[in-house]
Amino acid sequence: MQTDKDLFDLIKETYPINPREEFVLDTADKLRKSARQINRRSRLKQFTFASASIALCTLALSWFFLYDGKDTLNNTFSTPQNEHSASTAAIKNQDPLVYIYHSHNQESFMSETSTNHSDDLFHEERNISLVGERLSQALKNYGIHSIHDSTDIKAELEEKRLSYSDAYKVSRVPLENALSHNKKLKMVLDIHRDSLKRNQSTISIDGKDYPRIAFIVSKSSAKSEVNFKFAQLLHEYTEERYPNLSRGVFTKDTPTQNSYNQDLFGNSVLLEVGGKENTLEEEYRTVDVLSEVISEILADWNEQEKG
Incomplete structure (x- = not known):
């Protein structure tokens, strides 16, 4: 790009040919005008580019904040999470099929407490x-x-000054409420942990320790036969897939036998998962397996109903 200095240098170089002064002045003026036009066009291009950039940025910001651009971006980059949320919402809209509770809800493990x-x-x-x-x-x-059900049964016993043997009376209340409002429930599980030592409560599967499960049925209930068949089914499905993970089905029958609330619903069972020397991590492994067993039982029941 020519500057005024370049133009003057050019003018000086023309002097040796001794042009007329008028011609020199006229030529210099034309060259200056030409240089200014070139500079203006260059600045216009720069301004146009800058203006276009600003306009694009303004449009982008307007789209992002005013026209749901943020939501579009979130939808684009968060699809897996949204799909998971949709899946979770779909499950919540279904009727519950399994009721899980704990009559002895504060039963813990040696690894989680300061006592043996x-x-x-x-x-x-x-x-x-x-x-x-x-x-x-x-x-x-x-x-x-x-x-x-996450009712703190032990806390309620203490608050109401009831004995520990009244735990099933307290846990019965939320169970009755759930049964009255959820007519499509298929099974009721009262989950405990046993007091067995580790060598009796644990089995190794593929190099990992799993707490074993005992299925307990009270014979004082009018529904004891149905509950026993259900417990036997849980045992058989578990054994078929994970041999020796189940300790078997045990019935409780004494003159003062507690019903364990199994009189309220057929397909009720009390589960002893592992013992006091197991850890929560190990317990999680076993109930992950139990979820698989339950899903297969429910699927088979569903097929039978269709047939």
């Missing part, structure tokens, strides 16, 4: 209720909606 005495193995937070919550979440992976 079975009678003192309780914890307000790190307890068997976390195992029930894990089962509820695992069932979601199979598209199964469940109810996990």
Whole structure:
């Protein structure tokens, strides 16, 4: 691009030919005008480019903040999360099929408490209720909606000054409420942990430790036969897929036998998952397996109903 200095240098170089002064002045003026026009065109191009850039930025910001551009971007880059949310919402809209609760909700483990005495193995937070919550979440992976009751039974017993043997009376109330409002429930599971030592409560599968499951049925209930068949079904499905993970089905029959609330609903069972020396991580492994077993039983029941 020519500058005024370049033009003057050019003018000076023409002097040796001794042009007329008028011609020199006229030529210099024309050259200056030409240089200014070139400069204006260059600045106009620069301004146009800058203006276009600003306009594009303004449009982009307007789209982002005023016309749901943010939502579009979120939808574009968050598809897996949104799909998961949609899946979770779909499950919540289904009728619950499984009711999970804990009559002895604060039963805990040696790894979670500061004592080794079975009678003192309780914890307000790190307890068997976390195992029930894990089962509820695992069932979601199979598209199964469940109810996990998190009532703090032990706290209610203490508040009402009731004995520990009254735990089933307290847990009965939310169970009755759930049954009255959820007519499509298929099974009721009261999950506990046993007091067995580790060598009795644990099995190794593919190099990992799994707490074994015992299925308990009270014979004091009018529904004991139905419940026994259900417990036997859980045992058989578990054994078929994970041999020796189940400890078997046990019936309780004494003159003063507690019904374990199994009189309220057929397909009710009490589960002892592992023992006091197991860990929560191990417990989670076993209920993950249990969720698989439950999903297969429900699928088979569904096929039978269709047939």
